[in-house]
Amino acid sequence: MVIYDSVQKTKLQLVPIKTGEVSIYVCGPTVYDDAHLGHARSALAFDVLARTLKHLGYKVTMAKNFTDIDDKIIKKAEATGKSIQEITSFYTDRYLQEMGALGVGRADIEPKATQSLEAIETMIQTLIDKGFAYRVSNGDVYFDTSKDSHYGDISHRVNENEENQSRIAHTDEKKNPKDFALWKACKGDENICFETAFSSGRPGWHIECSAMIEKHFHGTNEYSIDIHGGGADLLFPHHENEAAQSRCATGHELAKYWMHNGFVQIDGEKMSKSLGNSFFLKDALQVYDGEVLRYYLNSVHYRNDFNFNEEDLLAAKKRLDKLYRLKKRVTPSHSSAPDTAFKTALLEAMSDDLNVSMALSVIDEMVTQNNEKLDLNPKDKELKKEIVATIEFINSLLGFGGKEPFEYFQIGIDEALKNKIETLLVERTEAKKAKNFILSDAIRDELTAMGISIMDTPGGTVWEKA
RNA sequence: GGAGCUAUCGCCAAGCGGUAAGGCCGCAGCCUGCAAAGCUGCUAUCCCCGGUUCAAAUCCGGGUAGCUCCUCCA
Known part of the structure; x- marks a missing residue:
């Protein structure tokens, strides 16, 4: 398996920390709002990664967190009059349900920030004790980026003068402009406050991932986990900060490989919270079948930007239709074993940094060839069994083609x-x-x-x- | 102001130094009462200009265009 490492900016042969096992941690959602197409793409990319690794024979352990403590959640609670708990559990369930509709498998570990407070406190305390973090007068705790000589290695940002150009206001007691909050002390009437040795408050955004990884994974002296993934926007500052915390607290690097998926745009425009043009998954699922959406969202390489539009989605559906028409031709037949050459070609494509486009073209060719064979030999039972098995293989690797064909065409x-x-x-x-x-x-x-x-x-x- | 990414057929999209996958659309044919589906065939020298190389869409330099990050974001 070859994967693209966004830190080294090159494709690397995957050599896991432990032979035969791969540990993956993916940054999950902050549960204060509905999931949008971007969340779907990220979830899909890493779902396909896990499936591929399993097919290659690795024992995969995947963790995906739910951030359930956050300023945005607090704001939402204030705005709606609902409790924090109500909001986070509602959106967590929704997220899982909608991703399920896309065929995204559940992670092996799904930690929540609220369940990781001990690990968070321990890590912050360690950072303070080791001199990598400092507490300011109001009780906030900051990470001191100047103490970490490797700060910047992840995102390759080395410009110290950024404070002048940056749009971030420099108003607090931070020692360096890039220092970031590990812990935010309660101020006024905020209603989520957790007691710790340094102050009553709540964790900063970045610390939970580092703490959860330490809590759930047992790496080596060199690395905590094999692969850390997330959206391209998380590379900086989120992942840079995670890496710094973990490095300084534990003495070893957070992840051996870093993978980042590209953005989803809507008709050529960036989709973002601030622009207010988010395309929610729940809305998409009302119009399009989850399986078609899965196929479509996977049809562009995960690292490239994805421009969502209806015309392309329709073309994707037509492609998937063709697979189901072939399946219709061989239904009902029992399953034997998939075509070996096909199976090899498909795995080979996926082993190359998840080259789904290549995989889809391999599938299209398989469909055409088998249609031709069936045209010539409509009653070839062995062929039909092989085709059934081949489509089953596609479904287990890529997650589509699993429905009964008549059901598919009558949705x-x-x-x-x-x-x-x-x-x-x-x-x-x-x-x-x-x-x-x-x-x-x-x-x-x-x-x-x-x-x-x-x-x-x-x-x-x-x-x-x- | 800094950092980085991308640019391939009408559209989507692979390609990772060895002479352009696949899909949609379109055209022609087979099949069909006619269609549909399926099958067959046809359709690009890779944004521009230089350079490196026996060989470049692929590497380097310079343009041009678009996008992203530095602010919540997947």
Whole structure:
């Protein structure tokens, strides 16, 4: 397996800390709002990474955190009158449910900040004791970036004069402009305060990830985990700060490899909280099938920016349709073993830094070849079994193609409509038998107007939702 | 003001120094009562200008254009 390391900025052969095992920590959501397409893409990218590694024979342990202490959550609570707990549990459930609709598997470990306070306090105390952190008069604790000679290694930002150019106001008692809060003391009437030796307050944004990793993973003298992932925007300052904390607190590096996924844009425009043009996953799922969304969001390499638009999504759906039409041709058949050459080619593509585009083209070629074989030999039972197994393999590796084909093509069609379609098809078949093509074509037009496309096959007429 | 990324067929998108994958769209054909589906065939020299090399879309330098990070963000 080769992966692109965003710190070294090059592809590297994955050599895990422990042979045969890969530990992954991905930055999860702050649960104060609905998940958007960007969250989906990140979750999908690392879901596919985990699946690929498992297929390559690694024992994978993946952690994804839920940030459930945060200023934004507090604000939301104040604005809505709901409790912090209500908000965080609601959005956590929603997140898991929506990602589930996209076929994203659950992480092995799903730590929450509120459940990691001991580890957080311990790490901050260690940093204070070792002289890497300092407490200011109001009770805040800051990390002293000047004490870490490797600060900047992750994001390659070395400019000390940034304080003059930076848009961040420099108003507190920080020693250096880049110092960041490990702990924020309670001020006034804020209602989440946790008691610690340094002050009553709450953790800063970055510390939870470092603390959770120390708590849940047991690395070596060199590294805590193999792969740390997240969105490209987290590279700085979030991951730089995480790395610094961990390095200084534990004496070894946080992660051996760093992976970052690119952004999602909507019709060419950046999607962001501040621009207010977030495309929520819940809205997308109302219009598009989760499996189609999964296929589409995965069709562009995870490191590139992804420009979401309906036209491309439709093209992606058509591609997935083709796979399901092949599956329809071999249903029902039992499964044997997938085509070896295909399996190898698919894994090879995925082993190259998750080259999903290549994998999809391998699948398209497989579909075409098997359609041709079936055209020539419609009753080849062994071939059909192999195709069933091949599609099962695709589903386990990439997470699509697992539905029953008839179910797939009839998503959104209720029983009443289904019956009407079937009735019309019976009428049409009779008309065809009687060579009444004017009537049969009229029925087809009626179905087309209903958004139903039909196809005559040797086994009878089948229909699909267009 | 600093740091970085990208630029490949009408559209989406691989390519990672060895002579341009795949999909959508389009055209022609086979099949079909006609269609649809499926199959076959056809469709690009890689933003511009230099350079390195036997060989460059791929490396280097300079342009141009777009995007991102430095502020909550995946």
